Amino acid sequence: MPDFSTTYLGLQLSSPLVPSASPLARSLDNLRRMEDAGAGAVVLHSLFEEQINAESNSLDYFLTHGSESYGEALSYFPEASAYRLTPELYLEHIRRAKAALKIPIIASLNGISAGSGYVVNRRQGDWIKYAALMEQAGADALELNLYYVPTDPDLSGEAVENMYADLLIDVSSSVHLPVAMKLSPFFSCLPNMARRLVECGASGLVLFNRFYQPDIDLDTLDVVPHLNLTTPQELQALRVPLRWIALLYGRLEADLALSSGVHTAEDALKAMLAGAKVAMMTSALLMHGIGRLADIRAQMLQWMEAHEYESIAQMCGSVSQKSVPYPAAFERASYIRTIGVGH
Ligand SMILES: Cc1cc2nc3c(=O)[nH]c(=O)nc-3n(C[C@H](O)[C@H](O)[C@H](O)COP(=O)(O)O)c2cc1C
Numbered sequence: 001m002p003d004f005s006t007t008y009l010g011l012q013l014s015s016p017l018v019p020s021a022s023p024l025a026r027s028l029d030n031l032r033r034m035e036d037a038g039a040g041a042v043v044l045h046s047l048f049e050e051q052i053n054a055e056s057n058s059l060d061y062f063l064t065h066g067s068e069s070y071g072e073a074l075s076y077f078p079e080a081s082a083y084r085l086t087p088e089l090y091l092e093h094i095r096r097a098k099a100a101l102k103i104p105i106i107a108s109l110n111g112i113s114a115g116s117g118y119v120v121n122r123r124q125g126d127w128i129k130y131a132a133l134m135e136q137a138g139a140d141a142l143e144l145n146l147y148y149v150p151t152d153p154d155l156s157g158e159a160v161e162n163m164y165a166d167l168l169i170d171v172s173s174s175v176h177l178p179v180a181m182k183l184s185p186f187f188s189c190l191p192n193m194a195r196r197l198v199e200c201g202a203s204g205l206v207l208f209n210r211f212y213q214p215d216i217d218l219d220t221l222d223v224v225p226h227l228n229l230t231t232p233q234e235l236q237a238l239r240v241p242l243r244w245i246a247l248l249y250g251r252l253e254a255d256l257a258l259s260s261g262v263h264t265a266e267d268a269l270k271a272m273l274a275g276a277k278v279a280m281m282t283s284a285l286l287m288h289g290i291g292r293l294a295d296i297r298a299q300m301l302q303w304m305e306a307h308e309y310e311s312i313a314q315m316c317g318s319v320s321q322k323s324v325p326y327p328a329a330f331e332r333a334s335y336i337r338t339i340g341v342g343h
Contacts, residue, residue: 002304003311004297006040008255008277009141009178009203011104013040016272016312017293020206020259020280021045021108021143021182030290031097037293040278041104043143044097047090047134049111049127054086087130094137104140106180109171112148112163128170135175144171145182145209157188164193165200172201180204180257184211185240194248204255205248206280207241229283230261237261242274247331249275250322263287265299275317 006016018041024030025044034042090107097105111127131142146167150160164181172179181202187193194205212227230237238261245256258271259280268279284292309315321327 002301002309003313004301006277006312006316008041008257009106009180011041011140011178013104013278014038015040015297016276016278017268017297018043018106018257018278018280019285019290019293020282021145022282022286024282024285024290026093028093028096028100031101033290034293035101035103037290038297039103039293041106041140042097042101043106043280044090044093044108044139046108046110046145047087047130051086051090052111052127052130087133091130091133091137094134094139098138105138106141106143107134107137107139108143108145108182109134110145110147112146112167128167128174131171131175131177131179135177139177141178141180141203142171142175143180143182143206144168147209147211149211161187161193161196165196168197168200168202178203180206180255182206182209182259184209185244190244191248191251194252194254198252198254202254204257204277205252206257206259207244207248208260210260229286230263231283232261232263232267234261238263238267238270242270245271245276246274246320247327249317249320265296265303268296269300269303269315270319272312272315273317273319275320275322277316 004015006013008016008018015038017039019025019034019039021043023045024034025042031042094105094107109127109131131144134142144167146164148160148163168179168181179202181197181204183190183193183197183205185208197205210227210230212225215224215226216222217224238258241258241260245258248256255277256275257278257280258274258276259282262268262271262279262281263284271279281293284296304310304312304315321330324330
């Protein structure tokens with residue numbers, strides 16, 4: 001049987017299939033089922049900056065006195081009780097998940113404010129301290145999701161990139177854990193941004209984050225937020241990260257994870273061939289159940305055997321653009337060929 005193991009963020013994984021951050025990870029039972037179905041690691045749902053700030057009044061006490069005293073600490077700050085224990089429950093979830101599972105647990109921190117130079121008030125930076133608390137709780141790695149939609153025309157692309165880099169430095173310098181950064185595809189020069197993030201401490205890049213898409217309801221004239229699941233029919237969901245992983249593979253000192261649009265064994269195989277160390281999944285598991293992981297694993301192994309691949313490592317990046325000396329020219333040529341100019 002082909003070797004199905006992979007490495008990701010310096011961790012040895014028995015499988016390249018990894019459930020990405022989603023509400024599925026809130027249940028310990030689901031996490032156990034993911035492990036049983038063949039997940040190589042799990043990414044927990046995110047802890048959001050907003051959840052943390054909601055109780056920042058009690059945070060200093062917590063940090064000074066340790067997690068054991070946290071319940072007691074809250075009693076000193078009754079105004080925080082409306083949001084009682086949310087971040088602490090997250091940390092407790094990490095502890096329980098670590099005790100229950102053998103596979104690595106990747107905690108997820110989701111925020112945007114603060115970072116060197118961006119502190120509007122000191123409290124806003126407090127969420128970053130949760131990176132260290134996640135490490136203490138036993139997380140094996142951290143995924144940092146900086147969900148940010150720039151709306152200010154005075155803000156340059158460079159300023160936004162600096163903000164990402166500074167936040168990453170703040171987070172990665174506060175922990176010993178490997179940190180992966182979950183990115184959006186919306187950068188002017190993604191390879192440059194990717195390299196910069198690696199220089200700022202990212203051990204991995206997760207391509208890509210999925211923004212929720214607002215729509216307009218024509219009856220109520222309300223703006224309605226949508227967080228749609230990807231579907232196998234939405235070809236771009238997979239192809240956008242697939243292209244970027246193929247372009248970035250071999251050019252960075254970091255592991256690449258493909259997130260978005262992986263629904264089938266074929267999709268996960270393409271992710272590996274392009275150069276991803278892991279293929280992440282949420283929508284497929286929400287639609288078909290966690291057992292889908294086992295089906296995909298079996299079908300991938302079958303394909304690998306049929307195509308005489310001995311290991312995931314052998315497949316990784318074998319259809320990337322690593323050996324293409326001028327990828328931009330290659331991309332342009334493919335574009336011209338595809339739209340049929342000159343025929
Ligand atoms: C209901 C739902 C909740 C999600 N929650 C998070 C989250 O907390 N943190 C995060 O980084 N991504 C979150 N995501 C994004 C997924 O991790 C994933 O990147 C995205 O769904 C694209 O992958 P897919 O095509 O496999 O679904 C969420 C997605 C869905 C559908």
